[in-house]
Each structure stands twice: as structure tokens, then as C-alpha cells.
Amino acid sequence: MEEIYLIDSARFDLEASFFAGQCFRWKKVGDTAYEGVVKGRLLQVYERDGGVYLQGVPKGEFYPFYAHYFDLDTDYDAVKATLVKSKVMARAVAYCPGMRLFHQEFWETLCTFIISQNNNIPRITSIVEKLCALFGQEVAPGHFSFPSAQVVAALQLEDLAPLKAGFRGKYILDAAQKVAAGTVCAQTCRRLALEEAVEHLCQIKGVGVKVAQCTLLYGAEHPTAFPEDVWMKRVVTRYFKGRLPKAVLAHPGIAQLFLFYYIRNKEISENG
DNA sequence: AGCCAGGGTCTGC
DNA sequence: GCAGACCATGGC
Numbered sequence: 201m202e203e204i205y206l207i208d209s210a211r212f213d214l215e216a217s218f219f220a221g222q223c224f225r226w227k228k229v230g231d232t233a234y235e236g237v238v239k240g241r242l243l244q245v246y247e248r249d250g251g252v253y254l255q256g257v258p259k260g261e262f263y264p265f266y267a268h269y270f271d272l273d274t275d276y277d278a279v280k281a282t283l284v285k286s287k288v289m290a291r292a293v294a295y296c297p298g299m300r301l302f303h304q305e306f307w308e309t310l311c312t313f314i315i316s317q318n319n320n321i322p323r324i325t326s327i328v329e330k331l332c333a334l335f336g337q338e339v340a341p342g343h344f345s346f347p348s349a350q351v352v353a354a355l356q357l358e359d360l361a362p363l364k365a366g367f368r369g370k371y372i373l374d375a376a377q378k379v380a381a382g383t384v385c386a387q388t389c390r391r392l393a394l395e396e397a398v399e400h401l402c403q404i405k406g407v408g409v410k411v412a413q414c415t416l417l418y419g420a421e422h423p424t425a426f427p428e429d430v431w432m433k434r435v436v437t438r439y440f441k442g443r444l445p446k447a448v449l450a451h452p453g454i455a456q457l458f459l460f461y462y463i464r465n466k467e468i469s470e471n472g
Numbered sequence: 473a474g475c476c477a478g479g480g481t482c483t484g485c
Numbered sequence: 486g487c488a489g490a491c492c493a494t495g496g497c
Contacts (some may be wrong), residue, residue: 220480313478320477323495366493371480408480427476460478 203272204254204262206245206270211277212252213298221462222418223302224312224325225346226334231256235343237332239305240305242275242340247271268303275299279451286447288439289455292462299461303416305358306386307379309419310401313411314371320382330363331372352376378404389420417453426452 206212216235218226226236232247243256243266257266267273280297284290293299311331314326328346335342335351353376360369378384384404390395394416401412410427417425426444428436436442448455 244491308478317479317493318477318478318492320496323477327494356473367480367491368493406480412479430476431478447473464478 201257203345204257204259206252206254207272209247209250209252209298211298212270212414213296214247214252216296216461217300219301219321220296220299220457221321221464222457223304224321224328224469227387233269235287237339237343238343239265239436240337240339240345244345257361271300271303273299274301279454282450283447283455283458286445288435289445289447292458295462295466296458297459301457303421305346305350306353306389306415306419308409310375310404310411311346311349311352311372311387313414313418314375314404314406315368316366316414316422317406317408319368327363327365327368330362334362347380349376351453353380368406371404374405375407384418384461389422394422394424410453417456423451423453426456429460431460431463432456435463 214234215228218236221287223236225238226234229235229244231244233244233245234246235242237243241256242255245254247253254262254266254270275347276393280293283464312324312328314329315327320329323324330399331352332344335347336356340344348407352372355373355376357373358373363369365372375384384400388400396417398409398412401407401415402409404405405414410429411423413422413427416422417427422460436444440448444452
């Protein structure tokens with residue numbers, strides 16, 4: 201399949217964007233090459249001659265979904281110009297200037313962040329991988345799609361045992377059943393204001409404010425969502441003294457992504 | 473061995 | 486309304 205030019209490489213840091221904890225389906229497969237399954241297609245994204253290219257999507261299907269997935273419709277230069285008015289943000293942005301926020305599918309995002317609770321990134325990745333391998337469709341040799349909510353809703357708790365997801369298994373089933381039945385839906389989440397959308401998602405067992413905010417930011421077009429996990433709480437208290445500056449409030453979602461990647465990698469390298 | 477991980481629920485006050 | 490125990494699993 202032909203390759204599609206996405207953007208210049210200065211505006212898309214692949215390593216940072218794929219491993220900033222917003223998605224869990226991408227793998228590094230070369231020096232500057234990554235692959236992942238998105239919406240039932242195996243994609244390759246790689247850097248060459250200062251540009252970032254995509255393979256795996258027919259040109260006729262690139263718009264609107266895949267172009268939007270990589271957030272090509274957002275002017276990051278303008279967003280960053282506002283963010284860096286905060287000194288803390290200026291450091292975070294300088295740490296990974298090519299960070300991009302992806303627009304992912306609703307159910308996959310919801311399910312993934314239910315799995316993320318009280319869990320770490322490598323194990324989240326491993327559980328999601330097993331879920332796809334067991335119940336998704338093989339879209340390329342060894343590569344599986346994310347199983348639909350309908351498929352997961354038809355499973356029993358014991359079917360999920362091989363995932364070793366622990367107490368999260370029952371939450372996955374409840375979410376799948378509510379999405380499959382239409383009790384919880386992406387359109388409703390998009391239509392509602394942020395706080396109402398959070399409440400809408402919290403009717404699912406095992407979904408609290410943090411998981412809801414992640415789902416809304418990454419999978420339901422809510423750019424003002426600001427998920428606070430243990431790392432982000434540290435940032436808010438230590439760096440912002442409990443109050444987010446205007447610059448952050450102008451673009452909370454993207455700001456949060458910069459901050460999360462910055463604080464995690466910076467602190468890990470300091471402790472390592 | 474004990475603590476932590478992109479948390480949430482349930483109980484007791 | 487809030488603190489604290491508890492929830493499975495794996496890496497360090």
C-alpha cells in the first residue's frame with residue numbers, strides 16, 4: 201500500500217506520542233518506525249528525511265478518521281505558544297516539543313483505561329494485547345483488532361481469566377454490556393458538557409472520575425478534560441501549588457499530556 | 473518483603 | 486463528606 205505523508209518530523213515526536221500513556225497499542229519496530237492496529241487496520245508510522253509517513257491506510261480512507269487520529273487538524277505551534285506562558289509548561293514543552301494527542305475510538309479508549317486503574321503501563325499493554333489476541337480479529341498475521349463491545353459483552357467473567365486482569369474483569373464486562381446496550385454511548389459523551397459526560401461514564405462499575413476523564417479526552421473529543429492520576433496530582437501540588445495557571449486552562453488536555461510525559465520520564469531518569 | 477502502578481468501591485465514622 | 490481497608494497482578 202502507498203505511503204501517506206503526515207507532517208514534518210519536528211511536529212510529531214513518535215516515541216513521546218506513542219508512549220505517553222495515551223494509547224497502548226503501538227510498538228517500536230525499528231529505529232524510527234512503529235506499528236499498531238487502529239480501527240481494524242495494521243498501520244506503520246515512520247520517519248524519513250525529516251518527514252513522518254503512514255502506511256496501511258488506503259488514501260481514500262485517510263480522511264476523516266485517520267487524519268483526525270493523528271490530530272493533523274490542530275495547530276500545535278499556536279497551542280504551544282499559549283502553553284509556554286507558564287514556566288513549568290515551557291519546560292515540559294521543551295522536553296518533548298513534538299508531542300501530539302491522538303483521537304482514538306471510544307470503546308477501545310474506555311476499556312483500556314478501565315484496565316489502567318491501579319496498574320502500570322507495561323502491564324496495561326500486556327493485558328490489552330491479550331484481550332485483542334483472544335477476542336479480536338486477526339487483521340494481519342499476528343496482529344489483532346480491538347474486540348467490539350458487542351463481542352466482549354457476550355463473554356463470561358471466566359473467559360477473561362487468561363488476561364489476568366484481576367478485579368478489573370468484572371468492570372470490563374459491565375462497560376461492554378452498557379456500551380453494547382446503548383446505555384452508555386460515544387455520541388452522548390460528545391454532546392454533553394464535560395461534567396455531565398463524566399457522570400454519564402461513572403454509571404459504569406469501576407469507572408471513576410479519572411478513568412472517565414481519560415476516556416473523554418482521548419476517545420470522545422473533550423479537549424478540556426484533565427485526568428489526574430498519582431503523577432499529575434504530584435505535578436499540580438508541587439509545580440502549580442494546587443492551582444492551574446491560565447496557560448494550562450487554555451488547553452488542559454494537551455497540557456496534561458506534555459506534563460505527564462515530562463514528569464514521569466524526568467523523575468524516572470532522576471531515580472534510575 | 474514490601475511498595476507501587478495513568479483508581480475505584482465499600483465501609484465506618 | 487472523608488479516611489482507610491481492600492481489591493489482583495507483576496516488577497523492582
